[in-house]
Every structure is written in C-alpha cells, then in structure tokens.
Amino acid sequence: MKDRVKPFEGVRNFRDFGGYEGVDGARIKPGKLFRSGHFGEATDQDLTGIELLGIKVQADLRRPDERERHGDKWPVHGVEKLFSDHGRETEAPHVNFLKQIEADADAAKGWMRDYYVEAPYRQSLVPTYTAWFDRLATLPDEDAVLVNCAAGKDRTGILCALTHHVLGVSTDDIFLDYELTNSAARADERLPEARDYFNSMLGKTYDDEVYRPFLGVERQFLEAALASIKERSGSLDAYLNETLGVDAAKRETIRETLLT
Numbered sequence: 610m611k612d613r614v615k616p617f618e619g620v621r622n623f624r625d626f627g628g629y630e631g632v633d634g635a636r637i638k639p640g641k642l643f644r645s646g647h648f649g650e651a652t653d654q655d656l657t658g659i660e661l662l663g664i665k666v667q668a669d670l671r672r673p674d675e676r677e678r679h680g681d682k683w684p685v686h687g688v689e690k691l692f693s694d695h696g697r698e699t700e701a702p703h704v705n706f707l708k709q710i711e712a713d714a715d716a717a718k719g720w721m722r723d724y725y726v727e728a729p730y731r732q733s734l735v736p737t738y739t740a741w742f743d744r745l746a747t748l749p750d751e752d753a754v755l756v757n758c759a760a761g762k763d764r765t766g767i768l769c770a771l772t773h774h775v776l777g778v779s780t781d782d783i784f785l786d787y788e789l790t791n792s793a794a795r796a797d798e799r800l801p802e803a804r805d806y807f808n809s810m811l812g813k814t815y816d817d818e819v820y821r822p823f824l825g826v827e828r829q830f831l832e833a834a835l836a837s838i839k840e841r842s843g844s845l846d847a848y849l850n851e852t853l854g855v856d857a858a859k860r861e862t863i864r865e866t867l868l869t
Contacts, residue, residue, distance in 0.1 A: 610639060614793045619650035622761035622794040626769050626786050632777025635868035641753050644769055646761035649679035656683050663753045668741045670758040672696045672733060691740040696733025703823050707811055714818035721822040725834040728767055738768055739853045746862045762790040762826050767834050774845050775860050776867060787831050796825030
C-alpha cells in the first residue's frame with residue numbers, strides 16, 4: 610500500500626495496518642484498521658482528515674494519567690472509545706527508570722524488553738485488548754477502527770501484531786508493519802530533540818542511543834512479547850482464547866469481516 614502512512618502534522622505514527630495478505634491468500638481490507646500515537650497535539654487539518662476515514666471505534670491504550678496529561682482533541686463525536694482506568698502512574702515508567710540509574714543503551718533496551726514481556730498480561734491492557742477483538746467481531750462493513758497509545762508503537766504494536774496473527778498475516782509481514790514505526794514516527798529525526806528535552810528534565814547527559822528505544826522499535830522487543838506469550842500461555846492462539854476470549858468462532862468471524 611503506497612499510502613499506508615498518513616502524513617498528519619500533530620498525530621505521530623498514523624497509518625493503515627490493513628492491506629497485508631492473510632489466511633488462504635485473502636487480503637485485509639484497506640481503510641478498516643488504523644493505528645497511531647495520541648491526538649493531544651492534533652491540528653485542525655489533522656482532525657478534518659481523520660474524520661474522513663470513517664473510524665467509529667477507538668481503542669485508547671493509554672493509562673488514565675496519560676489521557677489526562679496529553680488530552681484528546683479527537684474524536685469530537687460519534688466514536689466509541691475503549692479504554693481502561695487501571696494502571697495509573699505518577700509519571701511515565703520509562704522516565705522513572707531513567708531517573709533511578711545511570712543508564713546506557715543496553716540498559717534502556719533491556720528495560721524495554723522487560724516491558725514487552727509483561728505487557729500482554731497487564732491489567733491495564735487486557736480489558737481493552739479484549740474489547741478490541743469483541744468489536745472487530747461485530748464491526749459493520751462501512752466502519753473502521755483505530756488503536757492508539759501515547760506513541761503508537763509498543764502497546765499498540767503488540768495489539769496490531771495479535772490482530773495480524775488472528776487474520777493469518779505472515780510473521781515477516783507482522784514484523785514489517787511493526788518496524789514501520791521507525792520511519793512513520795520519524796524516530797531518527799526526532800531523537801536529538803528528545804535527547805535534549807529529557808536530559809534537561811532529568812538533569813542527565815545521556816547520548817542519543819539511550820533514548821532510541823523510547824522513540825522507535827526493535828524487532829527484539831516484539832519478539833520478547835511473543836516469546837512471553839508462548840511461554841506463559843503455550844501459544845498465541847491459546848493466549849487469545851484464554852486471556853482475550855478470541856476463540857475459533859470469533860477468529861473466523863473477524864476474518865470474514867476484515868478479509869477480502
């Protein structure tokens with residue numbers, strides 16, 4: 610899909626994650642599945658463009674403190690919001706991590722891997738992950754859905770990977786879409802500004818590479834989440850069934866809804 614990434618001004622990492630080949634050679638319908646970062650900095654032009662996409666369900670994976678801090682300029686009306694009030698923090702967990710120790714790039718990557726190991730089972734995420742699949746199974750033909758978190762890369766990345774798995778997308782394409790964050794969110798371009806901002810806030814002198822895992826993604830992070838699921842639940846399908854309620858019948862309904 611040439612127009613997969615939507616070039617909005619104030620909403621980062623906004624893209625269509627449909628269009629990939631799924632089970633039995635069928636393809637995910639484009640214009641049905643979207644993912645992004647938060648909408649707190651959306652411009653009026655962004656909002657106008659987003660309204661044209663027909664999104665009727667938003668799964669917002671941010672913690673309640675993030676929703677309060679970022680705000681949300683969209684949706685204005687007519688969109689069902691899925692979210693959880695669990696998991697409130699006084700500050701972002703990765704910021705707290707960076708405050709506590711003298712970090713280097715390896716420590717930052719290790720922290721992020723650990724986060725992915727636990728994320729699929731977090732009380733703050735499981736209810737919204739579950740509600741997402743429930744809504745996919747009842748989605749009208751004319752409606753689209755969107756999943757977002759703060760940056761649209763970690764919590765969102767795991768849910769998008771699980772959605773792709775349900776639809777029969779290949780492992781290669783699952784990781785291709787996941788790693789698209791690095792260009793869609795302009796991680797390299799934003800890294801120096803983020804470094805200066807966080808170093809000033811934290812009173813640190815960390816180099817760029819300490820902050821890279823918090824702006825972009827690496828294959829090893831999603832691999833850690835998938836390995837954790839397989840270790841704790843036995844398989845991705847068992848996790849989907851037992852933890853998120855996606856049994857064989859619901860999986861088939863979702864495929865009938867989203868594949869063409």
